Amino acid sequence: MTGTPLRVGLVGYGLAGSVFHAPLISAAEGLTLDTVVTSNPERQQQARAEFPDVRLAATPDELFGRAAELDLIVVASPNKTHVPLATTALKAGLPVVVDKPVAGTAAEARELAALAEERGLLLSVFQNRRWDNDFLTLRKLLAEGELGDVWRFESRFERWRPQLKGGWRESGDPAEIGGLLYDLGSHVVDQALVLFGPAATVYAESDVRRPGAEADDDTFIAITHTNGVRSHLYVSATTAQLGPRFRVLGSTAGYVKHGLDPQEAALRDGLRPGPDWGVEPESLWGRVGSGESPLTGGGRPEPTLPGDYPAYYAAVAKALLEGAPNPVTALEAAATLDVLEAARRSAREKVTVTL
Numbered sequence: 001m002t003g004t005p006l007r008v009g010l011v012g013y014g015l016a017g018s019v020f021h022a023p024l025i026s027a028a029e030g031l032t033l034d035t036v037v038t039s040n041p042e043r044q045q046q047a048r049a050e051f052p053d054v055r056l057a058a059t060p061d062e063l064f065g066r067a068a069e070l071d072l073i074v075v076a077s078p079n080k081t082h083v084p085l086a087t088t089a090l091k092a093g094l095p096v097v098v099d100k101p102v103a104g105t106a107a108e109a110r111e112l113a114a115l116a117e118e119r120g121l122l123l124s125v126f127q128n129r130r131w132d133n134d135f136l137t138l139r140k141l142l143a144e145g146e147l148g149d150v151w152r153f154e155s156r157f158e159r160w161r162p163q164l165k166g167g168w169r170e171s172g173d174p175a176e177i178g179g180l181l182y183d184l185g186s187h188v189v190d191q192a193l194v195l196f197g198p199a200a201t202v203y204a205e206s207d208v209r210r211p212g213a214e215a216d217d218d219t220f221i222a223i224t225h226t227n228g229v230r231s232h233l234y235v236s237a238t239t240a241q242l243g244p245r246f247r248v249l250g251s252t253a254g255y256v257k258h259g260l261d262p263q264e265a266a267l268r269d270g271l272r273p274g275p276d277w278g279v280e281p282e283s284l285w286g287r288v289g290s291g292e293s294p295l296t297g298g299g300r301p302e303p304t305l306p307g308d309y310p311a312y313y314a315a316v317a318k319a320l321l322e323g324a325p326n327p328v329t330a331l332e333a334a335a336t337l338d339v340l341e342a343a344r345r346s347a348r349e350k351v352t353v354t355l
Contacts, residue, residue, distance in 0.1 A: 006320060007034035009063050009070045009094075011085055012077035013043040016099050018050075019267050020128065020309070021076045026051065027273040027310050030317035034070060037063050037077075060085055067092040072320065075099060076126075078168050079177035083108050086123065090115050095122035095320060100186040102330055104177045106337035113330035122319055124326050125333040126312065129187045130194060132261035133278055133307035134245055134286065140305060142195065146288060147250030153192060153231045154247040157184040158239035164212055172214025179215030181206060181340055184235035189343075190336045192223055192231040198335065199223045203352045204343035209238040221343045246286070256294045257286030261307045278307030 008025050010017055013036050025033045035055040036047040044056050057063045060077075063070075073089040074097045075082055083103050089096045090112070102125045103109040116123035129135060141147055164170055171178045181204075193199065206219040218238045223231040234243070246257045262280050282301065289299020315327035342353035 003321075005030055005032040006071035006317065007032060007069065008072045008074060009035040009037065009057075010074045010076060011037040011060055011063065011081075012075070013038040013040070013047050014076070017074075017076035018043070018046060019264070021074050021097075021099070021126070022047070022051065023267055023272055024128075024309055024313045025074065028313035028317050030321055031072070031313060035063055035066075060088070064088055064092055067094055070094060072097065072122075072316070074126075079104070079182070080168075080175050083112065086112055087115065090119055090121055090123065093119065093121070095124075097124045097126055097316060098330075099126045100190070100333065101177065101182050101337060101340070102333045103337065104174075104182075106334040106341060109330050109334035109337055113334065116330065122316070122326055123330045124316055124319070125328045125330060127187070127190045127328045127333070128309050128312055129191060129261070130328070131308045131311050132263075133280060133304045134257045134261060135191055136305040136308065137257070137286065137302060138246060138248060138255060139195070141248075141255055141288065141302070146253060147248060147255060148252030150196065150229050150248060150250045152249045153196060153229060154234075154244070154249075155188045155191060155231065156234040156236075156239075156243045156245055157188055158234060158236045158242045160240055160242070161237040162210060164210060170213060170215050170217075179217070179219075180235045180237060181216050181219050181221075181343060185219060185221065185233070185340055185343070186336060188233040188235060189221065189223070189339045190332070192225075192233060193332075193335055193339070196225045196227060196229040196231060198226045199339050199342075199355050200226045201352050201354050202339055202342035202346055204346040206344070206347035216347075219343070219347070221339070223339060253288050253290045253299070255286055255288050255302065256299075257302075257304070259284045263307045263309050267309075273310045276306075277310070280304050280307075 037057045039058045168176045201224045203222040206216045218236045221233040248255045285301045287294035287299035292298025318324035
């Protein structure tokens with residue numbers, strides 16, 4: 001790509017904005033971080049320290065007041081603001097990237113998608129964990145037929161956080177769209193649908209385990225896909241002993257992978273994409289085999305492909321500059337929200353929901 005980089009306005013400089021979006025935007029060829037929106041003086045100082053040339057805005061209104069000076073808006077603010085901010089950006093004639101979940105309901109996501117299509121603008125959803133190292137490796141194994149026909153896909157995003165951290169993510173107010181079902185659940189459900197296609201039925205169990213907690217912190221989702229694959233998905237902040245990140249069982253072999261992709265930890269530590277980005281040590285590779293536990297030497301080590309979060313914004317830039325495909329569409333995100341809404345209903349009513 002050549003020419004003047006696209007100017008990006010980033011709304012929000014909390015965890016999502018400062019750890020994920022700002023570094024990845026700045027690393028993408030064809031994009032430049034032009035403006036950061038935050039009213040917090042400490043975050044303003046942090047943004048200026050990390051990106052000396054960045055402009056600051058205290059409010060989204062201030063940002064949209066100079067919409068003509070921007071080429072892309074990224075919404076990385078609290079969940080409840082995603083729909084109104086994305087709507088304002090699209091109506092201002094600006095393409096938008098929205099952090100997950102794009103909306104609180106699938107209907108809202110589809111309304112946003114319709115607005116973007118009507119305006120002829122890109123609307124993309126930041127599902128960065130499609131570029132996790134283990135997910136990329138699993139996609140490769142499936143494409144090569146290494147596991148045969150997959151029968152069951154187990155995916156865990158578990159943590160041990162017995163103490164509450166506070167903030168809107170743990171709020172019980174439905175307007176905040178908090179809780180793990182919509183947070184980590186957005187990742188594991190999206191991955192399952194990418195791998196195995198649409199959901200036919202959804203069953204879920206959802207609990208509030210920690211004293212003082214208001215939102216779900218321990219949730220299980222079972223999806224039966226239309227092709228017959230069963231996905232068992234776990235998201236939890238209350239897991240004292242962590243299970244494998246993936247356990248995929250097929251007709252000829254299985255794949256078991258422990259540990260999380262290293263990219264989030266690297267970004268939190270202030271590291272930036274470069275040589276050897278997303279590479280993990282051989283000791284963390286998963287194993288492929290049959291008939292014996294990987295913990296007792298069963299199967300063969302499967303080299304983990306490097307994780308590649310930078311690929312998301314590289315794809316966004318190509319979509320805007322060259323007309324390449326949108327890396328994650330709002331309609332794909334709506335399909336994930338269909339499952340999350342069904343899971344919430346299933347857990348509440350103790351029923352299996354047919355989509």
